[in-house]
Amino acid sequence: xxxxxxxxxxxxxxxxxxxxxxxxxxxxxxxVHENSLPPKTDRLLRSNPVYKQxxxxxxxxxxxxxxxxxxxxxxxxxxxxxxxxxLLPGSAYDRSxxxxxxxxxxxxxxETGLKLMKRFGEEHATARKEIVEQFITMEEGMRAIGSEGxxxxxxxxxxxxxxxVPLVPWLPSFEALGEFKFPAPEQCGRMHKWLDAMRELxxxxxxxxxxxxxxxxTATLREFIAEHYPGGA
Amino acid sequence: MEGCGEDGQVKLLGVAYSPFVVRVRIALALKxxxxxxxxENIQNKSELLLQSNPVHKKxxxxxxxxxxxxxxxxxxxxxxxxxxxxxPNVVPKDPYDQSIARFWVAFIDDKFIPSILxxxxxxxxxKQKAVEESVANLVLLEEALSGKGYFGGDExxxxxxxxxxxxxxxxxxxxxxxSVIIDTQKLPxxxxxxxxxxxxxxxxxxxxxxxxxFEFLSEIRAKFTSPPTGN
Numbered sequence: 292x293x294x295x296x297x298x299x300x301x302x303x304x305x306x307x308x309x310x311x312x313x314x315x316x317x318x319x320x321x322x323v324h325e326n327s328l329p330p331k332t333d334r335l336l337r338s339n340p341v342y343k344q345x346x347x348x349x350x351x352x353x354x355x356x357x358x359x360x361x362x363x364x365x366x367x368x369x370x371x372x373x374x375x376x377x378l379l380p381g382s383a384y385d386r387s388x389x390x391x392x393x394x395x396x397x398x399x400x401x402e403t404g405l406k407l408m409k410r411f412g413e414e415h416a417t418a419r420k421e422i423v424e425q426f427i428t429m430e431e432g433m434r435a436i437g438s439e440g441x442x443x444x445x446x447x448x449x450x451x452x453x454x455x456v457p458l459v460p461w462l463p464s465f466e467a468l469g470e471f472k473f474p475a476p477e478q479c480g481r482m483h484k485w486l487d488a489m490r491e492l493x494x495x496x497x498x499x500x501x502x503x504x505x506x507x508x509t510a511t512l513r514e515f516i517a518e519h520y521p522g523g524a
Numbered sequence: 525m526e527g528c529g530e531d532g533q534v535k536l537l538g539v540a541y542s543p544f545v546v547r548v549r550i551a552l553a554l555k556x557x558x559x560x561x562x563x564e565n566i567q568n569k570s571e572l573l574l575q576s577n578p579v580h581k582k583x584x585x586x587x588x589x590x591x592x593x594x595x596x597x598x599x600x601x602x603x604x605x606x607x608x609x610x611x612p613n614v615v616p617k618d619p620y621d622q623s624i625a626r627f628w629v630a631f632i633d634d635k636f637i638p639s640i641l642x643x644x645x646x647x648x649x650x651k652q653k654a655v656e657e658s659v660a661n662l663v664l665l666e667e668a669l670s671g672k673g674y675f676g677g678d679e680x681x682x683x684x685x686x687x688x689x690x691x692x693x694x695x696x697x698x699x700x701x702x703s704v705i706i707d708t709q710k711l712p713x714x715x716x717x718x719x720x721x722x723x724x725x726x727x728x729x730x731x732x733x734x735x736x737x738f739e740f741l742s743e744i745r746a747k748f749t750s751p752p753t754g755n
Contacts, residue, residue, distance in 0.1 A: 359630065
């Protein structure tokens, strides 16, 4: 009997990606909600002693942490078959493309998004500018790959799309916090096609919090940070 | 023509002293793949580099039959998968072992490299803190190595390539900043691994010239540290 648990907190973008990957693969798993405020549980500290953070996948008692590592593990441990879809394309080159964009999304886009939420002053202004630039970079990336979409590589979801799923509920929060609008479909057609396609998927809806919950959450978080950490968190 | 044969046309855009380029060169050497090394001028990036890595504009970039692959460890995995049938295989077969290898590769990039950069750029107390952090990071890697010859077991694996590519740079940073990071007392297993790795086939041929690397890094460090007091 297989036991799969995902340690997560509702607002974690990295946990959203892991939850989506598990659902795409049709894997039954238990969502274990960790404390979003200190103290961290023993369970979390034991299963991720190096980073002490969510998400952590626990498969038959063995922990895997760091979201991109978890995503690659999910692909390998439940390999593609007649009944199980793949999260990575077949060719080495296409796999490298998907990995490249997943890495860009995690290291740049999501990091910028987190700064937009948690920082103030000049850092916030920079994050506001960068998040739009990075949105455009992804649009250009999708166009350079040359498929019709709706996903990065074409008509199948891969790691890059899974990594970007937090944008679906986050978009209204970014626009509210930064007081801006992302470029319209006329300028960024592929990105909007991607957003439209992802929003419709039941697996996505199940793996992310509702956009207005997140809007409320980020507004409250930001007030809390402004009060306790005026420099930003 | 160099870099064009049964493996196709393989070009590597890079600079000999970059640890990220060294990682890729190790991976290519292990598989015996012939390639053309195109030396870039970082101060004056070529059109080819800007076109083949428009997002980051950084080396290394592997161009295989005209298609570009960027980011050193993504390139290493590409090499592994494209030439899967050529030994050695640096990525473990077992999914869980794979996840452990990928975890440590990410740790090296996300934690160890920034701490090393902290040593390189820091002075006084800041530098000391960065040295302590770097050593603490290596202690975790030492534990991951435990009783094995290489991180990959009996043969060089993904983590060996990821960390090994950085060695010449780390050793040079130690000299340039007068610090000890690969402390033989605190890191006995890792110190042994360093000696073993640097002598391995495929590795020793692609390690940067220590004297040139020392000169290069000294020049850069001089730019952001204060000159000695009293002249």
